[in-house]
Amino acid sequence: MADYRPGLNELPTYSVEEREWEIKIDANESSFNLPPLVQERLMNRLAGLAFNRYPDIGMKGLKEQIAGNFQLRSDNVLIGNGSSEILEKLFHAYGGGGRSIVFPAPSFSMYDIYAKLSESRAIPVQLESDYSLRPDKVLAAARDSAAKLIVLCTPNNPTGNAMEEQDIEYIVQQAGCPVVVDEAYIEFHGRSAVDLLNRYANVMIARTFSKAYGFASARIGYLIAAADIVAMLGKICMPYHVNALSLAGAEIIYQMRNEFAPYIQQTIGERRQLAAALEELPGVTVYSSVTNFLLVKFTQAGRVAAVLAEHGIGVRDFSSVPGLIDCLRISIGTPAQNDRVLKIITGCRERG
């Protein structure tokens, strides 16, 4: 019999439904492909790529651009194969051997999986009933478990709300360990914790190209942090862990990131409209969101998800997950998609 390492058999699999949805609003992807001008430049760049060569190991082009935007240096930037790779590396770098890592719950499901994978002790801190996170609870959990890393997710997935800036700063200031702020949805919120980097050596910011920048296919994320942290994390990344095609695309997207502003604004406008319309329906609670998705509570959430699925619409069903009972997470689609989603949900509410 196969003798896998302890714990692997019990490790949950990241669950995504493998169906080809007609309207795919289950993964918080951008509902728009790249802006035409960006796509054109990207194709031209790929046409001139040396496919036979390994990527630039220093990833200098993209690092310099990102660092420049934050008035930092290239050695403050780590590029990853999605921010997922960066988060996983953080769990390996600070955890392992039963050392504790604190993160909110409910939040991004991968934190718990990375804790198990890295043989760290997961210390989830439960959100309050309004889904806010109490800084004193985070600090107490970190202190009591002698945590080696605190993960904050703001805006939080799947609840959609953001932490107050002073609460983030308070945690960073009081924590006796590094704190990573997962800012996967920051472009929709606009209020980053990145300025804390100037004042605190223990704070790190993780970002992704997968959500607002519509580049989920290419798997690009980055971390900004003190140079010594970046150097240490670099040791546990494989050489050439980010491929040259994705890097070339990310450089163009970052250069042209202003092109995305209208799409981001449109998504925010659509989210507001959809939230307002859903709130009017009986048996529906919409949680306030500063992201490209809504967490919505339904009486009979499972049935709503099933009816949507019958119509080829895939949402993320959290209806039986502790802390998210009866909730569905609905990513914001194109205006036409959102109208259709609203119509179907309205139909199922009226039929009771």
Ligand SMILES: *Cc1c(COP(=O)(O)O)cnc(C)c1O
């Ligand atoms: C989507 C998401 C990520 C992962 O993004 P990738 O860069 O695609 O790996 C990380 N954190 C949160 C909270 C997310 O929702």
